[in-house]
Amino acid sequence: MAAPGETIVSRSRLGRAGWVTFGCGAVGLGALGIVVPGLPTTGFFVLAAWAFSRSSPRLEQWVLDRPGVGPLVRDYRAGLGMPRRAKVVAITMLVVSCGLSAALGVDRPAVRLAIVTLGAVGVAWILWRVPTRETVLARRRPPS
Structure with missing residues (x-):
């Protein structure tokens, strides 16, 4: 079991591919939420960062570095x-x-x-x- 805050990356290629696909879908829905009223944006980016934490630390960091949503995702993860x-x-x-x-x-x-x-x-x-x-x-x- 991982320590709190530690990233657990899937060991299998198929698992990582699934998490990346899921994360990319969440990013797509989050991006759509920017222009579609009523569709959440940050929630989908939180979900994407979570999925990427299990598949690609580089993509997880990409989400966390986004100017608009990155700080909100980091705050949510920190319990804020x-x-x-x-x-x-x-x-x-x-x-x-x-x-x-x-x-x-x-x-x-x-x-x-x-x-x-x-x-x-x-x-x-x-x-x-x-x-x-x-x-x-x-x-x-x-x-x-």
């Missing part, structure tokens, strides 16, 4: 979560995109309900499972 502003933007985009999709994109009530439910799950996850960076840092600060 998301900046408050990013959480507000993410929740707003989820509510707007799911609301518009449910209201204007489909005719079937079951599909509308599914869209609204999945959007609500996403909002709940961000609110209660993803730490807020500023709150984590305040807790870590020694009392004065």
Whole structure:
């Protein structure tokens, strides 16, 4: 078993190829999320860095060095979560995109309900499972 923070690279070529493929797919979805409202960006890059950590330290470092998402991925890995502003933007985009999709994109009530439910799950996850960076840092600060 690896020490905390240590990268475990797959020993098999097929395993590494699978992780690289998975990571590249996550990078593609993350890049798509930059231009498609409601599609998360950072989450896919976190997933890509995780997959690359099992296959290619060079590609993992490439993700961590990206100017826009690299610091966010590093913060997430360090247990800092998301900046408050990013959480507000993410929740707003989820509510707007799911609301518009449910209201204007489909005719079937079951599909509308599914869209609204999945959007609500996403909002709940961000609110209660993803730490807020500023709150984590305040807790870590020694009392004065």
